[in-house]
Amino acid sequence: MSDSAAELQAGRVGRAHGLDGSFYVTGALPRLLTLGATVTVAGRSAEIVRRSGTDARPIVRLHGVGDRAAAEALRGIALMVAATGAPALGEQEWWAHELQDCEVFDGERLLGTVSRMIELPSCEAIEVDSACGGDPLLVPLVTDAIHKIDTAARRIDVDGEFLDLPASGPSTRKPKAAAQGDQEDHDGD
Numbered sequence: 001m002s003d004s005a006a007e008l009q010a011g012r013v014g015r016a017h018g019l020d021g022s023f024y025v026t027g028a029l030p031r032l033l034t035l036g037a038t039v040t041v042a043g044r045s046a047e048i049v050r051r052s053g054t055d056a057r058p059i060v061r062l063h064g065v066g067d068r069a070a071a072e073a074l075r076g077i078a079l080m081v082a083a084t085g086a087p088a089l090g091e092q093e094w095w096a097h098e099l100q101d102c103e104v105f106d107g108e109r110l111l112g113t114v115s116r117m118i119e120l121p122s123c124e125a126i127e128v129d130s131a132c133g134g135d136p137l138l139v140p141l142v143t144d145a146i147h148k149i150d151t152a153a154r155r156i157d158v159d160g161e162f163l164d165l166p167a168s169g170p171s172t173r174k175p176k177a178a179a180q181g182d183q184e185d186h187d188g189d
Contacts, residue, residue, distance in 0.1 A: 006083035006097045008032060010039060011058070013074040021065040022050055025079065027119075030055035032081045040080040098151045104128045104139065106160030111137060114156065126156070139163060 010032035014024035025033060033039075035051045039062065046062035053059035065071055083095065096117035104111045104126070112128040115136065128137040139145055139158055147157040160167075 006095075007040070007080040008083055008086055008095055008097065010079040010081045013041065013071070013077050013079065015075065016068045016071040017053075017059050019068050020050075020061060021067050021071045022052075022059050022061040023065075023071040023074070024053070025058045025060055028055070028058050030058055031087050033058050033060055033079075037081065038085065040082075041074055042077050092149075094149065094151065099126055099149070099156070102149075102151065102154045102156050104137075104156045104158055106158055106163075106165060109160070111158070111160075111165070117141075137163070137165075 008029065009027075011025035011028035014026040016023050033048060033051060035048055037048050038045050039048060040046075041062065044064075046064050048060050049063050050061035051058065061071075065074065083097065086095065089095065099114050099117060102114045104114060110131045112131040114126045115129045116127050118125050118127055118138070120140070123140050123142055125138045125140045128139055130137060139156075144162050145158055147159055149156050
C-alpha cells in the first residue's frame with residue numbers, strides 16, 4: 001500500500017450519545033479525531049463537527065449524522081482518515097501501516113513479518129507472524145526490545161535475548177573449553 005493511498009483507522013463508531021447524532025468512538029486514536037477533521041465512514045466522507053469526552057472515551061458528531069437513529073445505524077463501522085491528512089508524529093513514533101509487513105530480525109535470523117500493531121495496557125506492540133509457521137510473536141515497542149526500525153528498508157531489528165527467544169545457531173553455544181571449565185568448577189562443590 002502506498003503512503004498516499006494509506007488510510008488510518010481512527011476508531012469505530014460506538015453507541016450513540018444523546019439525541020443529536022453524537023456517538024462514542026471505540027478503539028480511538030484521539031489525535032486523528034480533531035474538530036474539523038474529515039473521516040470516511042460507511043463509504044462517505046464527513047467532517048467532525050463536535051468533539052468532546054476524553055481521549056480514552058471520545059465523543060464525536062459527524063456532519064450529516066443528525067440524530068440518534070443515524071448514529072446507531074453506523075455502530076461498529078470503522079472511522080478512517082487519509083494518512084496524508086494525519087498529524088505529524090514525533091521521533092520514534094510510527095503509524096501502524098508503516099510497520100505492517102516489515103520483516104523482523106534477531107541479528108541475521110528472520111523471525112517473521114509484522115501482521116498488525118496492538119495496543120496493550122502499558123505500551124503498543126507488534127504482532128509478528130512467525131517465519132517458521134509457529135504461534136505469532138508479540139514484540140513490545142519499547143527500547144529494550146527494539147534495536148532499530150527502518151521503515152524505508154521494511155526491517156525491524158529486535159533483541160531476542162530480551163524477548164526470551166530460544167537461541168539458534170552455533171554462535172550461541174559455549175566453546176568446549178569453557179564448558180569443561182564450568183564442569184570442573186562444579187566438581188569441587
